[in-house]
Amino acid sequence: MLYYLFRLFDHIGIPGSGMWSYISFRALLAFILALVISAWFGEHFIKWMKSHNISETQRDSKIDPYGVEKKGVPSMGGIIIIVSILIPVLLMGRLRNIYLLLMIVTTIWLGALGFADDYIKIFRKKKDGLRGKFKIIGQLSIGLIVGLTLYFSPDAVIRQNVEVVKDGQVTNVVHKSEPVKSPQTTIPFFKNNNLNYSELMSWLGDDAKEAAGWVLFVLVTILVVTAVSNGCNLNDGMDGMAAGNSAIIGVVLGILAYVSSHIEYAGYLNIMYVPGSEELVVFCSAFVGALIGFLWYNAFPAQIFMGDTGSLSIGGIIAVMAIIIHKELLVPILCGVFLVESLSVILQVEYFKLGKRKGRRQRIFKRTPIHDNFRVLPSQIDKDSTIVFKNWPRNAFHEAKITVRFWIITILLAAATIITLKIR
Secondary structure, eight states, rough: OOOHHHHHHHHHTOTGGGGGGOOOHHHHHHHHHHHHHHHHHHHHHHHHHHHHOOOOOOOOOOOOOOOOOOOOOOTTTHHHHHHHHHHHHHSSOTEEEEEHHHHHHHHHHHHHHHHHHHHHHHOOOOOSSOHHHHHHHHHHHHHHHHHHHHHHHHOOOOBBBEEEEEEEEEEEEEOOOHHHOOOOEEEETOSOOOEHHHHHHHOOOHHEEEEEEHHHHHHHHHHHHHHHHHHHHHHHHHHTTTHHHHHHHHHHHHHHHHHOOHHHHHHHHHHBBBBBTTTTHHHHHHHHHHHHHHHHHHHOOOSOHHHHHHHHHHHHHEEEEEHHOOOOHHHHHHHHHHHHHHHHHHHHHHHHHHHHHHHHHSSSSSSHHHHHHOOOOOGSSSSTTTTTTTTSSSOOOOOHHHHHHHHHHHHHHHHHHTTTOOOO
């Protein structure tokens, strides 16, 4: 909103109004405003929740050898994050941008889905919350909406990067002059770094492969949105864990969005140019600012939990952002912590089911998601169970140490993600 107001001022000739045309200026303002709102609103929100005695059902602290108590800590802190993202974005962003609109819709959609889950847990006192099938339907639906919007919107286009080869050596990278709609993505570690989903469907024939490529793109979008939002949800199990990891990921996505929107940087990195994606930098800045402000209260010992209201929306934001800038195949690297958390749960459940059919009680890890495995002593495990990694690790760690170490791993994965753009 302010963007359009100051553009009017600039047209009139009011000095200094032209600053609002710079993406860096609006991004920094969005970051600062999001952080301030998160810190200020967070304090009042926590006081209100406590005054009304609203808190999640006591979390299981029996597995923690340090006896960390979680009773009475308010949840639904994702409301703080969502409000702190949306206000700066609405003020600083160019709201006619299709990508920014998609991010706003994703935030509200998955935030509402998570809110429904938290509401059932807190107010109806049902520990399991929203039924799993409804969560999946909600995630699949927003994935479908995003995929179809990118397919049908005339504003969602790219300009493909083309290598100029001379004497067998790449001398330059240029972008085609005409923007096109194409289901392409950046693939890491390969010299020819563009993967067109339509080419994967070429076995259907030239007439059908383009449409089939877009169908595949939509299916990948649905998969990525569902997987990342669930992965972030599983990662939200320790004070500051999901918020810290997501803030680091948000910084990388902001960098990728910026270079994708800048034709010279896109040429230097040999990636496709995505016109209009500069507005995602404003959104990313607000996203990171909101998470850092939330960490003021969510870091150990947490004064509030984000709940599914926060974790589902955060995961969806990360996934949709990566899809819009055509970097969804980098998500397994960038969100490696989320991936491992999800895989640990899947493997644990399937291995337990296999043993149950054979009449045995067996598990792979002491606890899942995997971060819980590091805060449990072997002596705390049921002796009737067979556990593959029972003595890994031999010692239990305080959750604050585990959280910081997971942050460090995410920083390394973030650096690796950026490096993949040059390692081919």
